[in-house]
Amino acid sequence: MSHYEEVNVRGYEEFEKAVSERQGKTIFAYFSGDKDDEGKSWCPDCVKAEPVVKGELTHLPEGSVFIYCQVGERAYWKDPNNDFKKTLLYYFCHFILFQPQKLVEEKCFKAELVRMMFAED
Numbered sequence: 001m002s003h004y005e006e007v008n009v010r011g012y013e014e015f016e017k018a019v020s021e022r023q024g025k026t027i028f029a030y031f032s033g034d035k036d037d038e039g040k041s042w043c044p045d046c047v048k049a050e051p052v053v054k055g056e057l058t059h060l061p062e063g064s065v066f067i068y069c070q071v072g073e074r075a076y077w078k079d080p081n082n083d084f085k086k087t088l089l090y091y092f093c094h095f096i097l098f099q100p101q102k103l104v105e106e107k108c109f110k111a112e113l114v115r116m117m118f119a120e121d
Contacts, residue, residue, distance in 0.1 A: 003062045004064045005064075006057075010034070010072075015067065019067070022065050027064070028064060028065065030067070032050060041070075052108065052110070052114055053108060071084050
């Protein structure tokens with residue numbers, strides 16, 4: 001049994017619902033472009049970063065939540081008025097802890113930085 005909860009969502013509304021249902025817990029979120037039928041994201045940075053992030057999940061703190069969120073198709077992401085860009089994200093790919101810490105784009109490629117996000121203070 002895992003020591004953390006993993007939640008997979010797609011789109012802003014599902015993401016917001018997942019977060020609100022888990023208030024009070026330590027939440028980590030990883031954002032990726034939608035995947036095709038073969039399971040590959042349209043975002044090349046996400047393709048590169050995802051195995052690094054997922055490889056470090058064993059370092060998540062006990063009782064925490066990991067939310068994997070597909071943000072949508074490329075056209076939606078490019079729209080400056082999409083819900084994610086208006087309220088939460090600007091850069092892509094993106095991995096955040098719901099506190100002031102975050103990793104953006106190529107920083108998500110580095111296992112040691114991802115592991116530091118999971119480290120308890």
